[in-house]
Amino acid sequence: MDYFAKHRVEAFSDGVFAIIVTLLVLEIKVPHLVHPQSVPELGQALLGLLPKVLSWMASFLMMCVIWVNHHRLLSQIQVLDHVVFWLNANLMLWCSFIPFPTALLGDYLTNPMSAAVFGGVMAVMSLSFLLIRFYVQSHPRLLAPGIDLVLFRRISWRSLVLGPLLYSTGVGLAFVSLWLALAIFALIPFYFIFFNTKPSAFGKAEAAPLAP
Numbered sequence: 001m002d003y004f005a006k007h008r009v010e011a012f013s014d015g016v017f018a019i020i021v022t023l024l025v026l027e028i029k030v031p032h033l034v035h036p037q038s039v040p041e042l043g044q045a046l047l048g049l050l051p052k053v054l055s056w057m058a059s060f061l062m063m064c065v066i067w068v069n070h071h072r073l074l075s076q077i078q079v080l081d082h083v084v085f086w087l088n089a090n091l092m093l094w095c096s097f098i099p100f101p102t103a104l105l106g107d108y109l110t111n112p113m114s115a116a117v118f119g120g121v122m123a124v125m126s127l128s129f130l131l132i133r134f135y136v137q138s139h140p141r142l143l144a145p146g147i148d149l150v151l152f153r154r155i156s157w158r159s160l161v162l163g164p165l166l167y168s169t170g171v172g173l174a175f176v177s178l179w180l181a182l183a184i185f186a187l188i189p190f191y192f193i194f195f196n197t198k199p200s201a202f203g204k205a206e207a208a209p210l211a212p
Contacts, residue, residue, distance in 0.1 A: 020099065063098065064189075070129070167188065
């Protein structure tokens, strides 16, 4: 069995995350004014950036959530085999795509299709993370000593509902109630940050997300 050095995978993933959060903010550009001295014109231009700022915040917070989750998950894995490496690469693929739907949503906030694309990418990204958990829990030899496998599995299934399924629900709602869908997308990261207190698979209480 070929195993990958965990610190190399962590370093690669951290680099990808750092680049992604940098790319996200690049869509927010200083507005160009016809009359540079006009206060009302600048105020109106800044107000026009609000959709981009909101979509950036939602994506930035979710990237922070997934980074914390990724760090904690790898701390619970003692060795990474070939499959885990490529499942992690798949996660990085979808994470690296997030700047596109973020920019799309910022440009077309009131278009249901842009919200559906945003939610769809987030759902697939969250599911990609869970695929790593599901694979690892089906191969306990990869887990670090002291992991409560029953609790690890319970957290995975709970996270399936709170991540991919909620984002998918938002995708469907986008064409029925756009603002409700956007509210779901905005609240998901806040739930994981502030309200998701649960025990870790090591058996200790953690007031933070374990999986998106």
